[in-house]
Amino acid sequence: MSKPFAVFDIDGTVARTSLYLATVHAFMRRGIINKDDSAMINQSLQRWRARESDDAFERYGETCVGILNKALTSVKLTAYQDVIDEVMEKFGKNIYRYPRQLIAELQSKGYMIFAVSGSEQTIVERFCKQNNFDDYIGNNYQ
Numbered sequence: 029m030s031k032p033f034a035v036f037d038i039d040g041t042v043a044r045t046s047l048y049l050a051t052v053h054a055f056m057r058r059g060i061i062n063k064d065d066s067a068m069i070n071q072s073l074q075r076w077r078a079r080e081s082d083d084a085f086e087r088y089g090e091t092c093v094g095i096l097n098k099a100l101t102s103v104k105l106t107a108y109q110d111v112i113d114e115v116m117e118k119f120g121k122n123i124y125r126y127p128r129q130l131i132a133e134l135q136s137k138g139y140m141i142f143a144v145s146g147s148e149q150t151i152v153e154r155f156c157k158q159n160n161f162d163d164y165i166g167n168n169y170q
Contacts, residue, residue, distance in 0.1 A: 036141065037143075038155060039145055039147055042128075044119070045122065050118070051096070051112070051148065061095055115151060140162045142165075145167070149168050152165070
């Protein structure tokens with residue numbers, strides 16, 4: 029028996045933020061990302077906000093990915109989980125109204141609701157469970 033389904037991107041589509049970028053900035057606030065790398069992220073963020081180039085957002089994202097990947101090599105799992113808790117506390121229910129209404133409507137019609145995200149699987153799982161998605165997939169860090 030088949031069942032209808034809908035798939036939603038989370039970051040910036042359902043959620044009013046990128047869970048990934050919120051995680052990066054939480055690492056910065058906690059000092060897990062060093063000051064020099066934090067300054068690079070902030071400079072890249074300001075270039076994007078000023079729309080200095082057509083690819084400024086991509087460069088900002090690439091900067092965040094590279095620096096977070098480097099920082100994660102020395103982060104204890106408990107510290108990572110604390111960051112996830114902080115991001116979920118702040119953004120877990122911060123979703124756009126239209127997707128929330130659409131998801132509720134589809135669920136009432138018997139649809140399965142799936143989520144995809146470039147954010148890390150742990151935070152994707154937390155977000156999706158909190159917001160009643162049926163299944164989800166995120167990025168797995170090595």
